[in-house]
Amino acid sequence: MKNYISFLSRSKTGETKIGKSSTNYGLIAGIAVFALVFIFFSIKATGFLSKINLVHNLVMPAAISAVIAMGMTVVMAGGGIDLSVANIAGLAGLASAAVSAQFDLPVPLMFLTALIVGGLIGAINGVLVAYAGISPFVVTLSVVYLAHGLQYLISLMAVSGTYLMLPRVVTKLGTNAFFQIGFCTFTFILLFIYLDRSIFGRYIKAVGMNINAANFSGIPTRFYTWLTYVICGVCCAIMGIMLTANEGLARVGSGESYQIDAFLLPILGNTIFGRFSVQGTLFSALFIYMVINGMFIMGVSPEKVKIIKGGLLLGIILVSGIQKVARREN
Amino acid sequence: MKKNNGLLQKYAVFAILILLFVIFSICAKSFLMLDNLMNLLVQSTILGIVGFGLVFIMIAGEIDLSYAGSIPLEGAVFASLLANGKPYFVALLAAVGIGLTISFIVSQLVTRFKLVSYITTIAMMFLLQGIWYVLTGGKNVFLSEEMLNREFIFGNIGPFPRIVLLYVLLFVLLYLLSEHTPFGLRLRAVGSDPESTRAAGLNPILYKTLAFLFGGVIFTIGAILTTARMSGALATSGSSLLMPVMTVAFVGQTFLGMGRPNIPGVFLASLLLAMIDNAFVLMQLPIWSVPMANGVILISAIFLANIGKNEIIQIKF
Amino acid sequence: AEAPAAEEAAADQAAAPAEAEAVPADDSGAKVIGLASYQLGNDWNIQVAEGVKAKAAEMGWEVIQTNAETDSEAQLTALEGFLSQGVDGVVVPGGAGPTLEPVIAELKAAGIPVVTVDLTTQNSVTDIFPDNYMTTELLGVFSVNKMNGVAGKYAHLTIPDFGWKTVDIRDKVADLVFEIEGWDFVGILDSGLADAVNQSMTAVRSTLLANPDLNLVYSSWGMPAVGAAKAIREAGLQDQVFVVCTDADRIVLAEMAEADSPIKGVIGQRPFDMGTMAVDYLQKAFNGDTDIPKTAFAPFYFVTNNPELLPPGVESLTPEEAWTILYPDVEFGEVN
Amino acid sequence: MADTVVLEMHNIDKQFPGVHALKNVHFDVRKGEIHALVGQNGAGKSTLLKILAGIYHPDEGAISINGNNYDRWTPHQIMGMGVSFIYQELNLFQDLSVAQNLFIGREPTRVPGVIYRNEMRARAEKALARLDATDIPVDTLVKDLSAAKQQIVAIAKAFDQNPSLIVLDEPTSRLGLEDSEKLFAILNKMRDQGLSIIYVSHRLGEIYRISDRITVLRDGCLIKTDDAKSITPRQLVQYMVGEDVLTKKYKQKDKCGDVLLKTESLVGDGFQNVNFDLHAGEVLGLVGAVGAGKTEMVRVLFGIDLFESGMISVQGNKITRNKPQKAIANGMALCPEDRKYQGLVLENSIRENITISSLNKVKTSFWLVDRKSEKETVNAMVSRLRIATPSIDKKARELSGGNQQKVVLAKWLCTDSCIFIFDEPTVGVDIQGKSEIYDLMHELANNGAGVLFVTSDIEEGLQVSDRLLVMYKGSIIKELDPHCSSLEEASLFAMGGNLNEKE
Ligand SMILES: Nc1ncnc2c1ncn2[C@@H]1O[C@H](COP(=O)(O)OP(=O)(O)OP(=O)(O)O)[C@@H](O)[C@H]1O
């Protein structure tokens, strides 16, 4: 560092105040509600606390949807949105099943194929958004159509044109909790470090919050915008692997039931945590799946669960909204 | 800062529409037949009308995806009342009433509690789908021809189906309302910068609420037309509209280089989508090619409209 | 289509495929037929379409195919397209009958015969159905026999309110059969359409948790049964809980091939034959035949490794045999 | 007549979380006066005005306008009482046209409910003509106008509503000399017609030129309200700052170092044929009227925009395709004109803003941020630059303008820069803050950095620079020695005149 200014010669002028930023009531409320709901189910829903329920019914499905939602989180943190996540996941799963069927690839190579496909589609999304300057809504909407068409094209390789079955090894892995939760944990840790602790995360968040200032600060904004889509694509591919392995088959439309989760969880996390973060997304995933699972055990029909899910979401957002209004009024 | 009024940008999507029309006329036999063209118009109607509703809310700077939940609900109420022998206008009023109530709740959540409209309306969509289930017991409600008086809606006046005339009428009215009236101008102002609206002495809460209510009424019109077209209220009628309606609203933004939500854009975009669907079937192209073509055409249209702009567009949450 | 139709089924079952071979190709010129599939997301629907296309090719006809991907409005649009295009005949596999009724009526008025598969309409030439009454009843009898005549506790996996006629019938018949036999009903489980294996796996796991004394999972179509089987195997309850379902999808047969598979009885329909039947009936309609039944039933196979549990006189196939018949191009157990 | 009170604000009290922005302030305005409201950054001026406008609600207090009392009031009521506002942050709709902006909320109609566009255009042209701003096309979108023109549109809008009280919050901060003069003339005319005006500015000269009375706020407290004539400039500064601040003259530096930055016939969008050298150890001033193209040139130097032809060389390296990353790697730093949208990520903390361009220095292995060393660096910066904040984790949005400017500067001090470009660093900054910024620039130069100081305020340009370039319509037309040039001379060049013409 060049000494253009006197203090830089290490004339430290007293330790400055290290304060906390203002308390995040949303987070406290979120955790409190989570705890309350957990306790409620532990008492009311028989078998809720059993290991098989917690691991297989709660954490495993939450893990699958958390992975795709974490990819979306990265994009949203960078100021974008990706409507095509579920379709990328389906396409990656289908493509890997197809190459495995066609070329008898070993499992790791099969997974690699999925990652490459996911990354490629993500890269296309990214190029169109970051370098061609097209609205991410439109770009990713087009990719929804494109990926869907490609899925049909690949499915022509299937015997009767419907679905491709995965090798038995993979199917075995897919129902294994270690595999599923492991994949999710791995993705989470990487992304947590990347977004929350690394310098790249700072760049991405700066781009997401004020792309102009980021540019004036010398951050290659286009590159980092592009990167968020690539990371998202790869996450989708991981989720595609987890899902197709779990189902034992890949077919046109695989993953589409996760579209809403991918959209909702990051935003819910943002509402609770006050910013887009993978920890917020993971928390939201566990929260939502806990509610669904608990309700299910208590015998609430799937449709009523939908009402409760919607109502609960509205409730949480409402709390955060009231808090926002209250803060303004202060 | 950069001037961006090039002809290409301005008319790119329009040009693609014309170009595709010409190509389809040549390649797809019977594409140009009056019957088929009328079909095409009818098919774009519901999409376009629901798109109008969404665009009105987008002009006011918000988004409302709850239509995927409210359309089946309104449809079901409308259809059940008709099926129970209630007069047409009672069923109509009930549906509109429900639409207004939903929109009012959404608007208050968004404006008073400052909730993000994306997530609020998605949550609302879930809630409404659940309520739909409880109300209907999970059954599609079908209506017979007599109960529905389908002919009244889909019958022709001259060569034109009534529904198409309704569509064009709505288009003209909503276009005037959004572009030529103080109300439309103020909605745009509220949408572009709510803080400044306050400074200009306009109440952003009022205008946003009005936009939501207005959108809600248009969604209800969409719901009733869907019910009529499908001869009943189907569970899937909302969710299958979700994506296409968003598509027309967003593609519509690029029409005529406006770069903002607008009514003519939705009109043309709904025609474009219906045309692609229609012609691809006529040309007997393989199934996978329809979504692919949709994607490619969408992206290239917008790419052309965007040339030279080249700045990253960011979404506000 | 109501219950007595089951009676006619037996006759048609034997007749239909036999006739299929008998009808010669029409010399009076190639026809163009429209095929408006409701969805192409599983083997069953694909096979119907394949049957139509294969038979049409044999006759030298042209087929225009559309896929509505479960969107009734898209299917309606496709039919309107066929109408204005002036095709010679139309096959509609699956969909919401009342929604399509007006356009089918218009087609009829325009002299274009319509044959539907798996849905009931008034203005079609004929509606072809798998015999869901008989097959579902067989599954019920099979289940009771498997429990040695004692009624147990069962859960019902399906896509509620999907508007898929066949599934609706199966659901109704199944619940009726089990109720008469005195079974304990745990509840309807939603498999969803997308990611059905995954969703039903989770649903069945939770059900097992809340009902540790469950005996049977009845699934009204194939994929959820696979999810149920996985969940049961995971809980180690193969000896206590078994699964019966309709749809001999490859993935179902492959699952059955596992030594400890909980899937015990499967109805293998013959969707391909339903497709060829549809074309045959169109041909008849073109020829002006008047003896076309309004409802026709297609044949089926019962697939199980335990034929002794079936009522006497009912033929059955092992999973291997069923596979070789239904998917002759692929070796049994080979995944793709 | 001059003693009729049109507006009275009684005992106004307002707290924001953590900030007591106004403490029991009393404020009144008489008919037909220009009342200046002054105070340092964060003194509470804008808050007081926003409360008047009904945008914030006060915790305590009431107002009376023309004898009507209000406890709680809405923006609409206030506007109905004939009060117009021009806010510090312009409240124009960027996506609407000039005419639409002027008449939003009171659109002319012929057929009821349908905007009469031609009438609206004609009236917009008339409103602008009143301010001699006929060069602003009424159909362009506001976002396509320069900042100065936007300001004029805002003023035209306020005047067009025929107000009885008009409030201007730092209107000249974006105006050039010529436009400011025009504005003063209009204000004087309005006052003579009996209009009351509240006028906020940091420029002492202006305040004395036009105001009748002055109210001074400091830290949210009312310090003094009196006739302008009875307060000396020195007293005024004392009231504002709470202590005596002298305007410093900077000593002329005798030796200059190597050339750090050099341009040769540089041409870009908005400027042509620019040649200059920046040496190590000097503060090079660049003045010119608003719209002269200074910002454009600076953006090109920093690689935000591309240049068309010519040459830039930084420390001897010729640059062809420039971009900000490259400029920073070459040791360049830019404190941009618009600090809120270009300099800062307002929603991020001060800490994150300061280190964003130098994360490479506070990273550990695997590109992780070393939070400890980051905190040290930031703390050192915050205390050295005296950035007033309770915590380095506070959001940048919550700081006052001057402190925000210091955060931007701190960001660049953390990098390895040796060329510092300041584009209007003192806009909206109070006297004390200004002098701190001047000191910092000279400190940088004295320690061997090169400083390019871009400003539209010719007075400060003369006061602070070692050499002074004057730009006019995109060209550098003159280099002056600030130590022997007068303000008149410099202003004349900035307005495009030259000495020959004058003779
Ligand atoms: N919305 C807000 N939330 C929190 N604090 C605020 C808000 N607006 C202003 N403040 C604080 O209130 C105080 C007064 O701010 P104000 O903007 O009125 O000052 P000012 O006199 O206009 O300063 P300047 O000359 O920089 O414009 C400052 O400390 C500021 O940080």
Ligand SMILES: Nc1ncnc2c1ncn2[C@@H]1O[C@H](COP(=O)(O)OP(=O)(O)OP(=O)(O)O)[C@@H](O)[C@H]1O
């Ligand atoms: N906020 C803005 N939005 C769009 N364009 C702008 C903006 N500000 C400036 N410009 C563009 O820059 C040109 C001149 O701007 P500006 O008046 O800022 O020049 P300048 O010489 O840098 O003056 P100063 O630095 O004193 O403001 C305008 O013609 C306009 O095209």
Ligand SMILES: [Mg+2]
């Ligand atoms: Mg201020």
Ligand SMILES: [Mg+2]
């Ligand atoms: Mg400038």
